[in-house]
Amino acid sequence: MAEADTLAGNDGPLYAARKGVYPKKVDGTFRRLKWLIMGVALAIYYGTPWIRWDRGPYAPDQAVLIDLANRRFYMFQIEIWPHEFYYVAGLLIMAGIGLFLVTSAVGRAWCGYACPQTVWTDLFQHVDRLIDGDRNAQIRLANGPWSAEKVAKRAAKYAIYLAIAFWTGGAWIMYFADAPTLTRDFWTGDAAFVAYGTVAALTATTFVLGGFMREQVCIYMCPWPRIQTAMMDEKSLLVTYKDWRGEPRGSLKKALAHPGSIGDCIDCNQCVAVCPTGIDIREGPQIGCITCALCIDACDTVMAQVGRPRGLIDYCALDDVAVEKAGGTAPPVLKTLLRPRLMIYLAIWSAIGAAMLFSLGERTRLDLSVQHERSPLYVQLSDGMIRNNYTLKLRNMETRPRKVAITVSGLPGAQLWTENGSREKASQRVNMTISPDSVTRVRLFVAAPAQGLARQDFTIATYGRDGDPRGDTDTIQFDRPEAQ
């Protein structure tokens, strides 16, 4: 890139290669929390599609299923229809506000613990340690020549990467079809092309993003770190190097030689060695820090070894920094967590959740929508009556066939019949059986005497005749010729 250097107009290059990150193994409170969250997240991701949930003979028995072909979303006992997509919108809003809440409380905790990029990167880094050894061995191997050992280790490592990546892509498609059936079809070559394509794409992205891109995704590709800075305030917890306590840093030997003039940081570099994004937290808050807190674990271990109090690197809000710098004691974490801003986020989040749960419990599972056919608006019948045609959509959102009735009110002398019936047998009510978990489209013919308003409102209603009389109504117009 010699040419590029001159183009830059200063001493910086135009392009920079990624610096290898070889995080060292560490143990501690936050590492254990990370293990736990990683285990739960991966178990949910890989396991959920295999949970069975009996819904009777007319609906799939997969607990969580996004049935795109039939436009249904099943989640345990909840079934969402396309016209109820606002529940999904509500969930997304809750997820958004949940992120506001978490971010303003504990900063980039999502990035540090729960983000898929973090979870899978963590998983792949464990694979690195399993095959190549810990940090120093990894560095040696990376810098070493292409020996037979290196080739074998790289091959083994990439094979495991690929297996994890394939498993990840494979688990994704299970959410969109019956998992056992799809698995069988997948291996016998009977699955849809889109299934293979999705698995291939997700295998590739997991392999590349988790195996190689890692922190580059967080630093260069992800917009979330930028957005989060707008949500944090001076009371949000940050992973902070307490420079007022640590500086000037110096080795134990130096500290013994100059007692009182050397800070607690012994400059052992362990915080840098364990960092999965390869930064030095002692430079202060920075975009590369995903607040995974592994440096806290590393530093606490060292402080315990040298007999100094823990927490040289610790979760600390900007307000607390000022207090501690002035020699005071930061208020307890719980107090900052109970501040109004977080309470408001929590209230909004809970209100949306409660409203959705309430409406889920209250929603009717028999829904009617009526459309008045416009061409023609009315039909003159040979016996002098006027007929209007309506298209009814009867949604039976239960997983059983329903016996329902269709009636009208507010239209004296009305006769109803459907395309399967006939005018001779028309009456005030139409009975029918509608299929489970489906929309039944019915053309309803309504005849009424010609005398009356040119445009009259009336009500079409449907209700269950099988023990559950709840139903739905729709108000619609009946048109007559103007000059009668």
Next chain:
Amino acid sequence: MSDTPRFDEPTGTHTVGHEWDGIEELNTPLPRWWLWTFYACIAWAAVYVVLYPAWPMVNSATQGVLGWSSRGDLEKEMAGHTAKRAPIVNAIAAMPIAALPSKPELLEAAIQGGSAAFKVHCVQCHGAGGAGVVGLYPSLTDDDWLWGGDLATIETTLIHGIRNPDHDLTRVNSMPAFGRDGILDSTAINDLVSHVRVISRQEKPSAASARGAALFENNCVACHGTNGEGIRELGAPKLTDPVWLYGGSRDAIAKTIHNPRNGVMPRWNDKLDAVTIRMLAAYVHSLGGGENAPAPVVPAAAEAAAPDKAPANG
């Protein structure tokens, strides 16, 4: 605006030298993988240009070695669709149309297919949804049929058309032009109009209508029936109901008697295949006025047995 790059102490990076209201731009090097992504896009574009239609030429474009075209995609999809429809289409073709209602799924398919064909071939005259145009083209949604409203009869009407001069089997009748040809004078036509308005219950009996009744007896009953009830075999309309193709006002009826329209519907057997016509018949039948097939007895007897039913109108 300064053009001199400056070294930025906290970040350890030079600025590019631009400055807007105190906002400066750091000259942070791009990650090298980004450059590779860029090269990969160029490589992708090169391959794409070879494989797919790309360069515009004078009259066309380069075709690409895969020979792909959106038109080809469409043809493939249409062929697949035709193959998928084939079993249903063949089943509909194989059975007489009167038997369709016994196979609800075939009837439904036929109605859907007819609905699509109707939008292409029929809406020009009969309007969307078969609403018709008052004074020009009949509504297909009411229960008043000129030639009959059961499935088989509608299909026959569609196949052979009405008053097609080039086709022997076409449905044909011709109402004389009583006024234009001088058969009746204007006073007589006026009386006749009164009578027709009386039997259609639009006017009260009068001296004029009584004179008109005698004229009706002499000139009209052969086609329209003794009481103006119409005769479907002849395609002669019922005059006693409120459904009027060309209007039921005095003026409109007088105009019809003076110079009847004798409208034409094209036959479709030379334009559409038999299955499409059958589907169209099923669709028209479904629009609201479709009748059951007549019982296999003498129509007059059936009528006498069920006088309150919608009569065989014309």
